[in-house]
Amino acid sequence: MKFSGFKVVKEALTGHKGWRPLWRNPDPKPAYDIVIVGGGGHGLATAFYLAKTFGALNVAVLEKGWIGSGNAGRNTTIIRSNYLLPGNQPFYEFSMKLWETLEQDTNFNSMVSQRGIINLIHTDGQRDAYRRRGNAMRLSGADARLLSRDELKKMVPFLNCDNARFPIKGGLMQPRAGTARHDGVVWGYARGADMRGVDIIQNCEVTGFRIEDGRVLGVETSKGFIGAKKVGVSVAGSSGRVMSMAGMRLPIESHALQAFVSEGLKPTIPGVITFGAGHFYVSQSDKGGLVFGGDIDGYNSYAQRGNLPVVEDVLEGGMALMPMIGRARLLRSWGGLVDMSMDGSPIIDKTDIDGLYFNGAWCYGGFKATPAAGYTFAHLLATDRPHETVTAFRFDRFNRGYVIDEKGVGAQPNLH
Amino acid sequence: MLIPHPLLGLRDSQEFTYFGDASLMWRPDPEAPEAEAAFCEYVFLRDNPAGVHRELWFHEQGDRSWLVVTRDTTTHEILGAELASDVKGAAQ
Amino acid sequence: MTRLSGGLIDRSRPLNFTFNGISYTGFEGDTLASALLANGVQLMGRSFKYHRPRGVFAAGSEEPNAMVELRTGARQEPNTRATVTELFEGLTARSQNHMGPLHRDFLAVNDLLSPFFAAGFYYKTFMWPKAFWEKLYEPAIRKAAGLGSLSMLPDPDDYDKGFLHCDLLVIGAGAAGLAAALAAGRAGAEVILADEDFALGGRLVMEGDLLDEALATGWVATVKAELESLPNVRIMTRTTVFGVYDHGIFGAVERVSDHLPTPGDKVRQTLWRITAKRTVLAAGATERHMPFADNDRPGVMLAGAMRAYANRWAASPVKRDDDAIAIFTNGDDGHRTALDLIAKGAKVLGVIDTRETAPKFGDYEVFAGATVTGTKGRLGLTSIEITRGGRSEWHSVGALGIAGGWNPNVHLASHHRGRPVWNERLLAFVPSPDGPKGLIPAGAAAGKGGTAEALEDGMAAAIKALAELEISAAEISLPKAENASAEQVAFWHVPGQKRAWVDFQNDVTVKDIALAHRENMTPVEHLKRWTTLGMATDQGKTSNVSALAVMAELTGKSIPETGTTMFRPPYTGVSLAVLGGGDSGPLFRPRRLTPTHHWAAAQGAEFVEVGPWMRAQYFPRKGEMQWRESVDREVLAVRAGVGLCDVTTLGKIDVQGPDAGEFLNRIYANMMGTLKVGKVRYGLMLREDGHAYDDGTCARMGEDHYVVTTTTANAGLVYRQMEFAHQCLWPDLDVQLISTTDAWAQIAVAGPKSRALLSRIVDDFDLSNEAFPFMSCAALTICNGLRARLFRISFSGELAYELAVPARYGHALMARLMEMGADLGVTPYGTEALAVLRIEKGHAAGAELNGQTTAQMLGLGKMVSVKKDSIGAVMSRREGLAADTRRLVGFRSADPQTQIMAGSHLFPEGAEQNMATDQGWITSACYSPHMKGYIALGLLEDGAARLGEVVVAANPLEGQAMKLEVVSAHFVDPEGGRLRD
Amino acid sequence: MIEPVTDLAPITALGGTVPRSEIFGALTLSENAGLALASLALRKDQEMPKPFGLPLPEVGKAVSMGGLAAFWTGRGQWMIEAAGRGETDFAAALKAEVPKACVSEQTDGWVAFDIASTQGAAPIEALMARLVNLDSTGFGPGCATRTGLEHMSVFVIRRSEDRLTVMGMRTFADALWHALAVTARRLDD
Structure with a gap:
């Protein structure tokens, strides 16, 4: 089923009888x-690009709970490619370009909105550092x-530029940056992958890896053993917990x-401000x-919730920066679980285990x-070679001394 | 959070600065033959357990002691705290 | 007017207020909602999506409909629930989210188009053409969305924050909470009793129930008086406990003056961080509704809210006294509303009870086995359709109360992610047994909503909690009370073809849930996100359980199998300003002032923020039109004569003990243990990963006494790191550390005439090059006896000293040096000149020591001793660090008057410019009055071998590219003769 | 009065020539510029000294004797206070008393604000509740601790039911005074 304005109108006039599940609920194959x-x-x-771009036909995604229940469903939805270092910047710019055609690629409105991001500058040293970064962005x-x-x-x-403890002296802006509707991204990829034959299996927790002679044979799950020629782990936040089942310690x-x-307000803030x-x-x-x-x-945590000091710290910053938000109310706070790496x-x-990525x-x-990340991980899984934008994202960069910090x-x- | 300081009792975690896994107290032998590899593991790799974790907190706005706190990372429940220098002293 | 008799309003104190510009009168004790109802106003707002007319639905903080913009000007407060807004004289409120007048909202056209706006519709369209999203579709959606608006003016009010500690925190001052607080208070425990309401009593003062055969208000007043008399009990009304954090810490907001026209001298609100050893959660319960066709009209409200308005506020829900009121219920509770209304003299049509064997408790009609299947009334309810046994008839009513059962307020018990548990008998979720440690739910919040059982349960909870603290609390004598019948059946919604609202504010209907089910959005979180159910300002307090029931019916699963939702802080909306705590603007963070700050200010210095510090940036003189003139003058004064700069901000750490030398050997990459008493050495610290961390000096003041300096930025971090090394790595070393940064005012005296100047203030101390050569240190006295420390070190490359005196004398020392050096041309200089001087000399600073560089890159590779171990030594030898050929070099422009921009990237001449050909960047740049042109430092690949080469500094960000000659980083005195003279 | 040791004139941490003092209802806030401070840290295996006959206090406690006082700052570490001796080299005097120990001059490392109440403990405890996360019921006379206050690091010493000293880093003196004064003023409202 193709989504379109025409389809929406047609369904509206015929009682919404024609909508079908966005994805199936298949039982796992052996x-x-x-x-x-x-x-x-x-x-x-990853599954979407494996199916769409790399022609993989026999792919499953295993999800412990419901799809998008982790960080994908609880983040601040910012998209940007304003990085400094050569290991990072080309990757994020590649991602930005994929965002720009995402909705056409998935036939799903993920509300990619390029309203811009501004990183504020408060000191001359910061301006120099941002000039270096902005130039790195332009160069990639x-x-x-x-x-x-003044601009x-x-x-x-x-913005409180002047009556401030740290007056604002300017900003580095990326006009193409912005936000996307986080759930819409999950659902767009899920629906796109499902349409291309990928099995999305929810409520299926991986409880172990079956590894023999240094090679992965599949995964043990709450729905039984599922064999696989290759297993790609993409569980950010839980990486430590999952990879420890394969006996790995991580730099995470x-x-x-x-x-x-906050509670809903009439339009107030145009883009993203940092x-x-x-x-x-x-x-x-x-x-x-x-x-x-x-x-x-x-502090290390798997609890998916945080504490009050950070709430206060965040709002102290918010009030210092834009004191006109003071009379709005906080509606909801939530805590995500993130993999913090040793170089950020x-x-x-x-x-080191064959078939485990x-x-x-x-x-x-x-x-x-x-x-x-989906595209390049699919590339790695499909071709066994890293995509050109992720050649720096290797495990061995730490020991060899090529961190991307x-x-x-x-x-x-916790300082990154 | 409240940290049960072994000398001062329950203290606001805001007084503390978190550092990381208590394994960071055990710096490898720099003279050992595979010192560089050992240091890489020491500096970069973590157990990162979902459960009981021994970790270092610095009572920066307090008595400036480093503590080894034992805490469950899934519930944040704290099971104990010791002075790091005591832990190190006992082990030596 | 539809005022009833009685109630807890003070009729002797009328209060005037306006709603949408129309003046009304209420009484002290009223909320905005009760006062509007009493004035016959039903229409109070518009819904979020379809802009449907809406009236008040609840009587508490769960209100989804009656949201207003309160106050005007900078105090305008959007999305304010009329139900919890205390009336005050002169209150002004406006309805929100409509275009044109409230009763004729042009955006109500959305309602006609609602078939097109079904759940998730926007995910399926607006994709073509691509560019239209940001330009057309999204702006239109954004404009229509949102609820109230901000004034866009800075919040003018003050806020405060604080910490409280107690043995027992009681959340909620209803029957259970009052009993708990009283039992604990009498036992002598430290008790905090918090309630979001401005009055104590909770449902006790909203029901017509009797305690000891009198109205409950009497008992509440007695208990209040006793609690107030107990010094160990703190009663906090207007205080919402909004979040449960780790280890018994609760976030609470006290609305100190929201009930006043303006706060006056008071703060508006206070954020309390309450640390409680134990907690009784007596937060009560929230009534739920039963969706039916067109159930969202003004005049339709919760039956319990109707009782509350009638009993507590003497307000009738109808516009005119002769309008009839009907109740729609699935249990006995709804009948109580009928009885209370009748007792107050209101006209009751009857009770529509879904049960075939509905009871009858009084003189009113009972429609047994009936449901409400439709409503009429564009801006307020005029009639309802009652269907019984397939037969429908319309009845005229002005208001309809819905009693669908009560949901315990399990929110706070679930903030630690414990999931509430379904109770089939109560047909509701009750708190999870694995809720936050030390928190005991009691009363209606625990599913014990009868008055008698709530009183008992609250008392028992307090006794149990205190027993865990080894405080023995006795039972108290509770008033005689009854448990109203809570008989009910599982009836969740009235099936039908028309729209039946589940979530009022966000316009989510039963049909939307059905559509979500058809599209496989069945997990409850998907349902919420697809339909936006429960995401409105009430966070689903009135809708979540009903929605689960509808979804359960669709999937054929039970309600608990269908799911629960997570409850996260805050319980109700908390103003962003109070979470920010008050001190804002220039007070956002405390400022550190150097010992010569006031002196510099008196000289007219410009100041600059350097981390927490304020430092003098430059000292403009009369006639200097722009900052460069001042800076150039200051720099030249140092190079030619003598300058003074306050460098107190550098971290100073006293290191003492017999093992101090060995300790410093392990901390610094270079050898420190061999330093002789009276000598100073430049020191470099690495991080354990081998990267350069911090630099500074180390002076050996005595056999067992060293003074270490750090950079300004890293002062705290280095001290922390040294304590780590001391306590965690090498506790066997006999060494002690303490910061003395603030204790000493330190002034750099720099320039060829610095010795001459110093010689005029030292007491009998030989400053000659022979007696006190470069890199010497000494304790001495100056100005007739003042103890001081003198270090012969140089950041500028000139003959220079740093002189430290107890901080209280810094101001006078600076003045004295200025006075004594007048004939030498002594000049104070600020951070700008300091930066120019160090760039001219090629010293690395923050832009180079940025945590991404190595000792080798900074030209300090030889400092990393291979003769000893130190932090970072092993890791600094890794392949990637050793292979990095970038080196700190200097740059000069072909045209010395063209500014070089720090942050430009470096490329070989003629090369294509991209990340792959990038060879480095300009780290620091300035105008050098000494070189009479712009100069820069930068890190360049293979830089050390490229002196004399021309490279391109590209700054595409600002459309610039310029050719630069690679030169030595030492623009001034590369041999270092000057500082040794 | 102690003879001045220099012809330079000191200023107080708040920048005045005389210490600042201000009354807010029941509370009087005073800058104590005369207080001399020196830190004392024991060497390994050093026996507990009794400098000037002052018994060093236990964990979390403060003691005073005549013009001298001490409070615990860490294991084997104390801050020694000497009233009215801010202009002198008190660290040298202390070092002479306990030559083996590590002593550092701290007089100007800290600014001391004394807070006195005319209405007993309640105003002091109300002030504390708004500024520091210490349970005042467990922080009676003779207690001393270091903690955070409005993003600053402070020592808090309960001299008596109605007297409290808050010491902050000297360079934060203005900010600390502001925090104390605003809170005291609000309590008075």
């Missing part, structure tokens, strides 16, 4: 060519603008990241809620990577 563990955005995107084909204070004030007049800690949404002197970033959803977040809680950058790589370590930034804080995950 074996697949490729099994993806994790039905989040990344896992579903992305868009970037360095905004003067910024014209664009976002409600699991941390809690909270996010917040404070440069505190932990706060914000956008406004199409429904009107201010969607915002800040720093991770900072991701891993897409084979493991890993995609994870996305820290707090996995959502924007969804299309490219955007913040320059070293091997302390």
